[in-house]
Amino acid sequence: MEEGLTSDLMTLQSQLESMLGSVHANSSTLQRFQVFEKELLKHESLVEMLDYILTAQDLFNLDYIGLCLIDAKGELEYFLQEGGFDLLSKPQLIILPDDKLLQATFGLSSRPYVGSYKTAKCADFFAYDKRKPASIAIIPLLRRGKYLGTLNMGSIDPQQFEDSMATDYIEYMSAVVGVCLENQLNFEALTRNSMVDSLTGVNNRHFLEQRLDDEIIRAHSATEPLSCFYLGIDGFQQLNDEYGRAVADQVLIAVAAVFAHS
Amino acid sequence: MRYTGEIFIVLLANTDQGQAQEIAQSIRQTVKEIQFSAAEFLVTLTISIGIAIYKTSGST
Incomplete structure (x- = not known):
């Protein structure tokens, strides 16, 4: 027991x-x-x-x-x-x-x-x-x-x-x-x-404002040159008036594609 | 990047003036070759480019 x-x-x-x-x-x-x-x-x-x-x-x-x-x-x-x-x-x-x-x-x-x-x-x-x-x-x-x-x-x-x-x-x-x-x-x-232009798919002005200072500092500390160019489409306003906005938009997309891929 | 309206800005890291000019020329050439058809018209595009260089040694 x-x-x-x-x-x-x-x-x-x-x-x-x-x-x-x-x-x-x-x-x-x-x-x-x-x-x-x-x-x-x-x-x-x-x-x-x-x-x-x-x-x-x-x-x-x-x-x-x-x-x-x-x-x-x-x-x-x-x-x-x-x-x-x-x-x-x-x-x-x-x-x-x-x-x-x-x-x-x-x-x-x-x-x-x-x-x-x-x-x-x-x-x-x-x-x-x-x-x-x-x-x-x-x-x-x-x-x-x-x-x-x-x-x-x-x-x-x-x-x-x-x-x-x-x-x-x-x-x-x-x-x-x-x-x-x-x-x-x-x-x-x-x-x-928020940093991409919805029409062309390339970065927008907001991106530039955010990034420019960083890029300058980086170029400076790496002692590398930094180039920038400003690109305008000739007679764009006229194109817009003559062919309409849809065509003008297509032109913007086509031009952006050229430098986005180069 | 698209700056405003029909103005774009291209930022090129580690690129000096000569290289930037070459790139700008090649973009200009490529754009010129785009045959853009709008309605029944063929539109040829041209663009204008201005270049600025930031040099680490000082002056731009």
């Missing part, structure tokens, strides 16, 4: 210890998420934010963190280039021209893929330079029902990601990444659009 009680007690104790272990593990995971989230919200530029996400593997004790981002209009690549982001040195950022790969991977469910690394399903999402991850999570980044891309995590530990595990944390994390990413992309697009 007493023996039975002792054994029950020991079972209970070991259950309690294992539960406490889970509680501690969860609490430490939560803390790491909070650190990550706070950092993510702090960044003021797209490039800064991407740099942070792509180097966050140590924070989560992972061996790999990467992103796939959809860039249908080439805007993202432009922003990255402008921001001095070196795509070649960051192969974990994979740029996709459309969402075909994601449609094929997630189907209609848009549920994360969590489990063992299967080359056929996973190879397109991972650009690892050392060891192939054994277990992975591919989490869709969605905003307003559209794919922005995926957040890809990998570990050489086959047990780190198992298909039976709860995905609340990583889904929450991908929601935060999605919002932050969309926000930064919108901000970059807004800044960019």
Whole structure:
């Protein structure tokens, strides 16, 4: 009888210890998420934010963190280039021209893929330079029902990601990444659009005002010459009066195209 | 960049006066070759360009 009680007690104790272990593990995971989230919200530029996400593997004790981002209009690549982001040195950022790969991977469910690394399903999402991850999570980044891309995590530990595990944390994390990413992309697009002439697609006066001082300072410190020319279309007013505004606009577009491409 | 109306400004980093003149001439030439058809007329365009150089050594 007493023996039975002792054994029950020991079972209970070991259950309690294992539960406490889970509680501690969860609490430490939560803390790491909070650190990550706070950092993510702090960044003021797209490039800064991407740099942070792509180097966050140590924070989560992972061996790999990467992103796939959809860039249908080439805007993202432009922003990255402008921001001095070196795509070649960051192969974990994979740029996709459309969402075909994601449609094929997630189907209609848009549920994360969590489990063992299967080359056929996973190879397109991972650009690892050392060891192939054994277990992975591919989490869709969605905003307003559209794919922005995926957040890809990998570990050489086959047990780190198992298909039976709860995905609340990583889904929450991908929601935060999605919002932050969309926000930064919108901000970059807004800044960019305010500096472009909508008719000709070349930069506008606002851009010149913003950029001229920087260019002069740069030329000065690099002791490089800086040239500027002022280009006017002869008889433009007459052209406008004679052929109408639509033609005049076409002329502006044609002339702008000449120097935009030279 | 488009400055205002039919006026554009082209800013050329690390370009001296000679190079800027060459670029300006080539743009002028290219624009001249655009045969622009408006209604039933063919319009030939010409442009005028003025150049300014900022030299790090001082005077412009």
